Amino acid sequence: MKTRITLVNVAHELLAERLQPGDIAIDATVGNGYDTLFLAEQVGETGMVFGFDIQHAALQATQEKCQQANLQDRVSLIQTSHADMAKHVPEAQHGHVSAIMFNLGYLPGGDKTVITQTDSSLSALTAAIRLLSPHGLITLLAYPGHQGGDQETEQVSRWCEQLDNQQFNFDTHYSNTDSVSAPRLFVISKLN
Numbered sequence: 001m002k003t004r005i006t007l008v009n010v011a012h013e014l015l016a017e018r019l020q021p022g023d024i025a026i027d028a029t030v031g032n033g034y035d036t037l038f039l040a041e042q043v044g045e046t047g048m049v050f051g052f053d054i055q056h057a058a059l060q061a062t063q064e065k066c067q068q069a070n071l072q073d074r075v076s077l078i079q080t081s082h083a084d085m086a087k088h089v090p091e092a093q094h095g096h097v098s099a100i101m102f103n104l105g106y107l108p109g110g111d112k113t114v115i116t117q118t119d120s121s122l123s124a125l126t127a128a129i130r131l132l133s134p135h136g137l138i139t140l141l142a143y144p145g146h147q148g149g150d151q152e153t154e155q156v157s158r159w160c161e162q163l164d165n166q167q168f169n170f171d172t173h174y175s176n177t178d179s180v181s182a183p184r185l186f187v188i189s190k191l192n
Contacts, residue, residue, distance in 0.1 A: 007185040008103075010173055011139040012038055014187060015099050018137050022046040023098035026089070026131070028082040028124055029053060029116060032108060033062030035101045040071040042099075050089055051077045082116070083123035089131060097131040102140035104156075105149060118152045122159055129168070129190070138188040145181030153184060160186050167191055 012035075019025065021044030027036040030051040039049045053059050059077045066072040078088045082102070086094065102124070104116040128138050142153040160170045173185040 007141055007173060007175055007183050008034075010185055011035075011101065011141065011187075014139060015039070015101070015137060016042060018135070019043060019047075019099055024089075024093050024096055025049045025099040026085060026097055026101070026128070027051040028085060028100055028102045028128065029104065030058050030062045030077065031103055032058065033065040035103060036062050036075060036077075037065050037069060037071065039099065039101065040066060040069070040074050043074060045074065047074055049075045050085070051075060052080055052082045052085055052088070053077075054079065054081055081120050081124070083120040083127065085124060086127040086131060094131055096133045097128075098133050098136050100128045100132065100136070100138045102128075102138070104141060104152060105143040105146060116152065118148070118155045121152055122155060125156070125159055129163075129188070132190045134190055134192045136190045138186075140186040140188075142184050142186065143181075144184070145179075150181075156186060157184075160188060163188065 019042035023043045025039040025043055027039055030036050030053040036049055036051045043049060051062055059079055063077060066075045104121060142156050144150045144153040163170055169189045171187045175182040
């Protein structure tokens with residue numbers, strides 16, 4: 001049986017190659033907590049993960065997953081927009097964050113009318129590149145197949161394309177389908 005490789009798997013593989021014990025990482029949109037848990041495992045006992053979400057249910061589900069895995073001591077969950085992440089990451093850590101994950105759209109299993117917004121996502125990306133360490137990595141999964149998702153995906157793509165190629169590499173990965181509504185993974189790496 002052939003194993004299906006998802007864009008989430010691709011993001012995790014890319015980040016696993018970069019993250020080291022003691023690193024600082026951010027889950028900009030914790031959702032159900034799977035990426036937060038993954039990041040917490042990667043940064044080890046001496047690392048830290050900051051997780052953001054506007055929905056209490058998302059933070060609660062994430063907290064439970066981290067407690068079940070006994071990783072809660074290396075995770076700080078904050079109920080706020082991802083656009084405000086720089087306000088909640090200690091200033092001493094600015095420019096030292098090794099990885100930042102975004103998973104846009106809505107909370108799976110939650111209220112599908114509560115979605116990430118284009119303006120706040122672009123503000124969050126601007127904050128993220130300032131927080132990123134040299135050779136740090138941002139992964140962003142965008143879902144054009146839902147209400148508001150097409151516009152958000154298009155604007156994220158345009159934002160990425162305007163990055164200074166002397167400072168950042170940018171790549172887009174597509175799912176195995178030809179559908180225009182298929183998810184896209186944007187990967188941004190800071191060169192130095």
